[in-house]
Amino acid sequence: MLPSSLQRLKENISGIVLGKEDSLTLLLVGFIAEGHVLIEDVPGVGKTLIAKALAASLNADFHRIQCTPDLTPTDVTGFYVFDRQSNSFSFRAGPVVTNILLVDEINRTVPRTQSSLLEAMEERQITIDGQTTRLPHPFFVVATQNPIEHDGTFPLPEAQLDRFMLKISMGYPNAEDEENLLLTHGKENPLLKLQAVGGEKDVKEWQELSRNVFVHQSIRSYIIELVRATRTHSAVAFGASPRASLALVRAARALALLRGRKYVIPDDIKYLAGYVLNHRLLLKREDRLRGVKAGQVLEELLAIIPVPVEKDGD
The missing domain is CATH 3.40.50.300 (P-loop containing nucleotide triphosphate hydrolases)
Structure with a gap:
């Protein structure tokens, strides 16, 4: 809540x-x-x-x-x-x-x-x-x-x-x-x-609540796979760094809190991915000249990387 x-x-x-x-x-x-x-x-x-x-x-x-x-x-x-x-x-x-x-x-x-x-x-x-x-x-x-x-x-x-x-x-x-x-x-x-x-007291409370939002192992694996995929894409010269992985998980926790949940779901990651990762991707010069955008690369990766599904007992 x-x-x-x-x-x-x-x-x-x-x-x-x-x-x-x-x-x-x-x-x-x-x-x-x-x-x-x-x-x-x-x-x-x-x-x-x-x-x-x-x-x-x-x-x-x-x-x-x-x-x-x-x-x-x-x-x-x-x-x-x-x-x-x-x-x-x-x-x-x-x-x-x-x-x-x-x-x-x-x-x-x-x-x-x-x-x-x-x-x-x-x-x-x-x-x-x-x-x-x-x-x-x-x-x-x-x-x-x-x-x-x-x-x-x-x-x-x-x-x-x-x-x-x-x-x-x-x-x-x-x-x-x-x-x-x-x-x-x-x-x-x-x-x-x-x-x-x-005031400051409220801000500290929100930030502490955000830190304690639960992130399942499958969600963490999804983030890692997505970020690592940006580094091997054919159109990308330099992909997202480990700082991007940390930023994505921290942002997902805050978004879950703002949406009234105590846990992160895959849709949080998919919603935030472009805002967190697009500006961190450096495309190859020839692909930039062909009009390829970082957002297109990320949409392609989000479409092919399997989304975590809830299993019995999770």
């Missing part, structure tokens, strides 16, 4: 971000599973809004970085400054020291600055001038990128993409949701009236 506090969170955000139930579920999967989410979509579909609504609903510290080509690593992490009065250095924290960090248009900043997020995303800490600072809990990165503009952008390297548990898209609303959007957002910013319905 879905925890009542988690249900309140979903309802609170859904009242602001209209018609995006799937996107909200996937965002919460990444959040509860202690991962990070990359949202790739056109401008104006609610990417920033959904991150802000999550932070406001949890009364969490929220910072936003607008990426530009001249953004430097210290603009992200912070830096030490010399205080003449005390004759010592003091640390001025950058926006990364927060609970929920929105990195807007991440592909507009140079790879050197993009890489300043690697340690924070993986180890929940930053190191500056040999001094390590732990980041607060929770720490969740939501990054956005625009797929329709290429001038002045710097594609994320594979190592950076691999740090994102999920890559999702918001999509356009349908006509009914867009009309409701005009009614609710046309007068004032609804975020101003959004009330917090949870």
Whole structure:
């Protein structure tokens, strides 16, 4: 059964971000599973809004970085400054020291600055001038990128993409949701009236519940077989790493919790596979030129790999 506090969170955000139930579920999967989410979509579909609504609903510290080509690593992490009065250095924290960090248009900043997020995303800490600072809990990165503009952008390297548990898209609303959007957002910013319905204690409870969701051995074998198959497919130069296997099982646990179950089923894996694995597959150049997409490869693998079935006594 879905925890009542988690249900309140979903309802609170859904009242602001209209018609995006799937996107909200996937965002919460990444959040509860202690991962990070990359949202790739056109401008104006609610990417920033959904991150802000999550932070406001949890009364969490929220910072936003607008990426530009001249953004430097210290603009992200912070830096030490010399205080003449005390004759010592003091640390001025950058926006990364927060609970929920929105990195807007991440592909507009140079790879050197993009890489300043690697340690924070993986180890929940930053190191500056040999001094390590732990980041607060929770720490969740939501990054956005625009797929329709290429001038002045710097594609994320594979190592950076691999740090994102999920890559999702918001999509356009349908006509009914867009009309409701005009009614609710046309007068004032609804975020101003959004009330917090949870806090750090609730987040720790959800994450602990997610860790304890049961994953049967047959499900684990299914995940391993699927991930390993990406490494041997004829169109794939580099398949998904063991980090992808871990991300998929952690995401599946969080999804099961959000769907009110204490156990993972094969449909959880099939639903999440594209969001977790597609951005981790590097296709061969000749196949990319022929128009082959990572999603096509994964659909092919999901169609041929046997799905676990429940047996008597399981």
